[in-house]
Amino acid sequence: MLGSSIMLARTHHNLYGTFLNEKPHSDKMIELDITEKTGVEKIIYDMNPDAIIHTAAITDVDLCEEKPNLAKKVHVEGTRNLVEIAKDLGIYFLYISTDSVFDGLIGNYNENDSPNPLNVYAKTKYEGEIETSKYNNSSIVRVNIYGYNWLPKQSIAEWILNSLRKNIPIKLFTNVYFSPILVNHLTEFLFKIVEQKLTGIYHVSSPEGITKFEFGNLIAKIYNLNKKLIIPSSIADQNLKAPRPLKPTLNCSKIQSVLRKNLLNVEEGLQYFKKLETSGYLDKLRNL
Numbered sequence: 001m002l003g004s005s006i007m008l009a010r011t012h013h014n015l016y017g018t019f020l021n022e023k024p025h026s027d028k029m030i031e032l033d034i035t036e037k038t039g040v041e042k043i044i045y046d047m048n049p050d051a052i053i054h055t056a057a058i059t060d061v062d063l064c065e066e067k068p069n070l071a072k073k074v075h076v077e078g079t080r081n082l083v084e085i086a087k088d089l090g091i092y093f094l095y096i097s098t099d100s101v102f103d104g105l106i107g108n109y110n111e112n113d114s115p116n117p118l119n120v121y122a123k124t125k126y127e128g129e130i131e132t133s134k135y136n137n138s139s140i141v142r143v144n145i146y147g148y149n150w151l152p153k154q155s156i157a158e159w160i161l162n163s164l165r166k167n168i169p170i171k172l173f174t175n176v177y178f179s180p181i182l183v184n185h186l187t188e189f190l191f192k193i194v195e196q197k198l199t200g201i202y203h204v205s206s207p208e209g210i211t212k213f214e215f216g217n218l219i220a221k222i223y224n225l226n227k228k229l230i231i232p233s234s235i236a237d238q239n240l241k242a243p244r245p246l247k248p249t250l251n252c253s254k255i256q257s258v259l260r261k262n263l264l265n266v267e268e269g270l271q272y273f274k275k276l277e278t279s280g281y282l283d284k285l286r287n288l
Helices: 002-007 037-047 061-066 068-089 120-133 156-165 183-195 212-223 253-259 266-278 281-286
Strands: 017-019 029-031 051-054 092-098 138-143 170-173 200-203 230-233
Touching: 002 017, 002 183, 037 068, 051 068, 051 183, 061 068, 061 120, 068 092, 068 120, 092 120, 092 183, 120 138, 138 183, 156 170, 156 212, 170 212, 183 253, 183 266, 200 253, 212 230, 212 266, 266 281
Parallel strands: 017 029, 051 092, 092 138, 138 200, 170 230
Antiparallel strands: none
């Protein structure tokens, strides 16, 4: 989802993307398994890029809980492979991390707060942060994203929107907060971070926290859909394999100050999300 947004962004940069299993149409997409170091070395050395934005991850949190070795292989070993190559080539490296590195007990976390991941997904993503931090020409960007998916799966916003359009009742948590950012808006910030070669940790998300229930109601409002289909629920009612943080909201003051650019709030981000649907973006996404 984020990778496709980057590849479809309007930019003067010459971009190349990578994929695994599902092959895109674009001739600028190269098959790559980041866990196989020899293959990674050959491809990236041949490409000789100026920078790497590492977006690959297993985002199925319960799957990571079931298969911790796989999560570690992708998030830690895969990241280490990329970092070592970036270091060898002397190029800039940006690692996409997650708000889930925090335990969610207090919320509004800034970059100096100590991570305390609760599940395998978050723990291995945090270990990927540690691998990245070993290279001084790198940055770590923590996010919580939504948007339109290139793969045949749905982000939370897509799922809510499609369910409401089909008049399907859905349950959304009233006790789980997040600070979601549209991938296309995030992409704008990522390019600026790479161009300025910022180093260290940055939180790039919505500047405000919101519950999943409130998020769904905002979508209903913006699209003029029936909000009565949204049923309030508690995460405690769900039989989830992996524990989730309840309030891992991010404080984004640092990146806004450094770049002198404001992040969109949640409603502004969803208005942008709506505009993408009517602007031809979905056609471009399908044809990527």
